[in-house]
Amino acid sequence: MSARSERLAALDHELRTPLAAISGYAELLETREDEATRLEAARMIAASVERLRTTLDNLLAELAG
Amino acid sequence: MNTRELSVLLVEDDAMVSGWVRLALEGSEMRLAGVAVSAAEALELAQRRHVDVLLVDYRLPDGRGTELVRELRRLGIAVPAVLMTANEERGFNEAAREAGAQGTVLKTGRADELLESLRRAHSGSETYDGRHPQRAPGRGALSPREREVLRLVADGSTNVEIATKLGVGGETVKTLLARTFAKLGVRRRAEAVAAAHERGLL
Numbered sequence: 001m002s003a004r005s006e007r008l009a010a011l012d013h014e015l016r017t018p019l020a021a022i023s024g025y026a027e028l029l030e031t032r033e034d035e036a037t038r039l040e041a042a043r044m045i046a047a048s049v050e051r052l053r054t055t056l057d058n059l060l061a062e063l064a065g
Numbered sequence: 066m067n068t069r070e071l072s073v074l075l076v077e078d079d080a081m082v083s084g085w086v087r088l089a090l091e092g093s094e095m096r097l098a099g100v101a102v103s104a105a106e107a108l109e110l111a112q113r114r115h116v117d118v119l120l121v122d123y124r125l126p127d128g129r130g131t132e133l134v135r136e137l138r139r140l141g142i143a144v145p146a147v148l149m150t151a152n153e154e155r156g157f158n159e160a161a162r163e164a165g166a167q168g169t170v171l172k173t174g175r176a177d178e179l180l181e182s183l184r185r186a187h188s189g190s191e192t193y194d195g196r197h198p199q200r201a202p203g204r205g206a207l208s209p210r211e212r213e214v215l216r217l218v219a220d221g222s223t224n225v226e227i228a229t230k231l232g233v234g235g236e237t238v239k240t241l242l243a244r245t246f247a248k249l250g251v252r253r254r255a256e257a258v259a260a261a262h263e264r265g266l267l
Binding site: 006009012013016017018019020021022023024025026027028031032037040041044047048051 | 079081082084085088089091092124150151152154172173174175176259
């Protein structure tokens with residue numbers, strides 16, 4: 001695998017993992033009633049968004065490089 | 066219907082994902098028996114503890130999930146395994162099957178998809194996620210001989226050295242290499258070794 005396709009695959013993974021986490025935790029927020037689970041889901045959504053923001057910042061810095 | 070609780074060993078280094086899996090299993094007939102954060106830890110846990118099904122991330126800090134499943138099978142551990150990835154990867158289902166896994170599942174965040182995949186694998190059915198594109202035509206599984214050649218290439222052997230070690234002629238080595246490269250979809254030795262590692266073939 002070339003360095004470029006390796007980087008693309010890694011980026012794909014870095015972006016999709018928090019996206020999947022946001023979907024997953026959002027589904028739990030919709031379907032679960034216990035407070036502890038809902039609170040954890042909300043916290044994890046916020047953490048996933050933060051991770052996406054960092055990945056995006058790094059990507060933009062890399063492209064501007 | 067078997068209503069016994071199913072124990073799941075998760076192999077995942079990302080706490081964001083393992084936290085979701087734990088919550089997704091809650092309320093179902095499954096429970097998270099443990100989380101290994103590396104292939105090495107998973108090997109140790111799987112040998113020590115009986116579980117009903119393994120859920121293995123493809124990208125682990127110390128290797129690929131396919132390599133881990135292949136190693137477990139080599140050790141005689143036959144517990145059903147489902148490999149998961151965040152992205153759709155061409156040929157992933159074929160690579161998972163060749164490694165000895167019973168299925169694949171995309172990390173989409175859908176709890177029902179995850180649970181169904183684990184149930185199917187545990188019941189003995191294959192459960193490959195159809196969203197992974199099929200391997201390109203002509204890129205079939207490597208024969209034992211082709212894998213042997215690939216291992217020697219990875220060790221840094223030259224064609225002459227490979228010919229000597231295998232007891233064959235130089236032309237045969239070239240033919241074997243050409244066939245192996247075609248199946249892997251690569252053109253150079255270094256790419257072949259990288260692709261083989263990537264797919265857990267070595």
